[in-house]
Amino acid sequence: MTSTPRLAVLGSGKGSNFVAIQEAIITGKLDAQIVLVASDLPDAIILSKAAAFGLPTATLPPSPFRTKLSPEGEVALVELLQKHAVEWVILAGYMRVVKEPLLSAFPNRIINIHPSLLPAFKGLRAWEQALNARVFETGCTVHFVNRDIDAGEIIAQKRVSIALNDTPESLHARIQIAEHELYPSALAKVFREVA
Ligand code: GRF
Numbered sequence: 122m123t124s125t126p127r128l129a130v131l132g133s134g135k136g137s138n139f140v141a142i143q144e145a146i147i148t149g150k151l152d153a154q155i156v157l158v159a160s161d162l163p164d165a166i167i168l169s170k171a172a173a174f175g176l177p178t179a180t181l182p183p184s185p186f187r188t189k190l191s192p193e194g195e196v197a198l199v200e201l202l203q204k205h206a207v208e209w210v211i212l213a214g215y216m217r218v219v220k221e222p223l224l225s226a227f228p229n230r231i232i233n234i235h236p237s238l239l240p241a242f243k244g245l246r247a248w249e250q251a252l253n254a255r256v257f258e259t260g261c262t263v264h265f266v267n268r269d270i271d272a273g274e275i276i277a278q279k280r281v282s283i284a285l286n287d288t289p290e291s292l293h294a295r296i297q298i299a300e301h302e303l304y305p306s307a308l309a310k311v312f313r314e315v316a
Contacts, residue, residue, distance in 0.1 A: 125152055125153060125154050126152070126153045126154070126208050126209055126312050127153075127154055127156045127205070127206055127207055127208045127209070128142075128153050128154065128155045128156065128207065128208070128209045128210075128211050128308075129155070129156060129157040129158070129159060129202050129205065129207040129209070129210050129211065130142065130155055130157075130158045130159075130167075130171075130211045130212075130213050131158075131159050131160070131161075131210060131211070131212050131213070131215040132158070132160055132165060132167035132212070132213045132214045132215050133160055133161055133162050133165055133167070133214055133215055133216040133217070134165060134166065134167060134214040134216070135165075135166045135167065135170075135214070136158075136165070136166055136167025136168075136170045136171070136213065136214070137297060137300075137301065138213035138214060138234055138297075138300055138301065138304050139155075139158060139167050139170060139171065139213045140170055140301075141300070141301035141302075141304055141305055142155070142211065142213070142304055142305050142308065143155055143171075143174055143176070144305075145305030145306075145309075146305075150305060150306075150309065151305045151308055151309050151312075152309070152312065153209075153308065153312060155171075155174075155176055156176075156177065156205045156206070156207060157176070157177050157178070157179060157201070157202070157205045157207060158171035158176050158177070158178050158179075159178065159179040159180070159181055159198070159201065160178075160179075160180055160181065160215075161180075161181045161184065161190065161215070161216070161217055162180075163180040167213070167214070168180070177205070179201055181194055181197070181198055181201075182194040182197050184217070188216070188217060188218055189217050189218045189220055190217055190220070192220075195220050195221065195222060195223055196222060198223060199222050199223055199226045202223075202226070202227070203226070207227075208230065209227070209230050209231075209232065209308075209312075210223070210227050210230060210231040210232070210266075211232055211308070212231065212232065212233040212234070212266065213234065213304070215233075218270060219231060219266050220268075224266070224267070224268060229265055231265065231266040232263060232264070232265060232266065232276065232307075232308065232311065233263070233264055233265075233266050233271075233273070234261060234262070234263050234300055234303070234304050235247060235261065235262045235264065235271050236248050236259075236261050236293065236296045236297075236300065237250070237251060237259050237260065237261070237262065238258075238259055238260040238261075238262060238278055238280065239262040239264060239271055239272075239275060239278075240271075240272070241256075241259070242254070242259065243270060243271035243272070244270065244271065246289070247259070248289055248292045248293040248296055249289045251283065251292070252283065252287060252289060252292060256283065257282060257283055258280050258281065258282045258283055259280075259281055259283060259292070259296065260278055260279050260280040260281045260296065260299060261278065261279050261281070261296055261299050261300045261303055262275055262277070262278045263275075263276045263277045263278075263303055263304055263307035263308075264276055276307045276310065276311060277303055277306070277307035277310065278303070279299040279300075279302065279303040280299075281295050281296050281299050
């Protein structure tokens with residue numbers, strides 16, 4: 122019998138995808154265990170949500186850069202993940218670009234969720250990009266993380282239609298509902314395939 126996959130979740134925000142994953146674990150829909158929740162922001166809501174579930178939390182060292190950790194910070198993150206015997210790194214609203222040595226320490230083992238149907242609308246506020254492009258549907262994508270932003274191999278996608286009266290907020294809220302369904306099921310698929 123294979124052992125239960127050990128996950129670290131990294132996030133910078135409100136942690137709703139983390140909660141969806143943890144609830145899928147608790148209800149037996151996802152065979153995995155979250156062994157660490159870490160954030161680059163000490164007051165990120167994801168950390169208090171993780172603590173409320175009784176999960177170990179950590180804050181990453183401060184970085185002089187807004188969009189990435191410092192090289193030393195990235196090394197410290199790898200050490201932290203190894204200390205917790207993490208097997209999979211799950212990004213859930215983590216706002217730093219993943220660099221070396223993290224990429225090499227977890228080859229094909231870092232997964233992200235992005236609020237668009239990649240390869241459309243990479244980057245920030247993808248739901249707003251979709252609205253501005255006047256397309257009729259968008260969605261969310263779970264994908265492996267590589268050195269190129271929002272460009273790793275796609276694992277699963279879910280479509281969300283855009284209504285004529287959608288605002289950025291209403292559309293993002295509907296995409297998030299789709300994300301909460303997609304992320305746990307996409308992880309389950311990945312873990313089944315490597316088992
Ligand atoms: C999600 O929309 C996700 O697609 C993007 O960041 C947001 C995180 O939301 N990468 P939450 O912190 O999980 O609520």
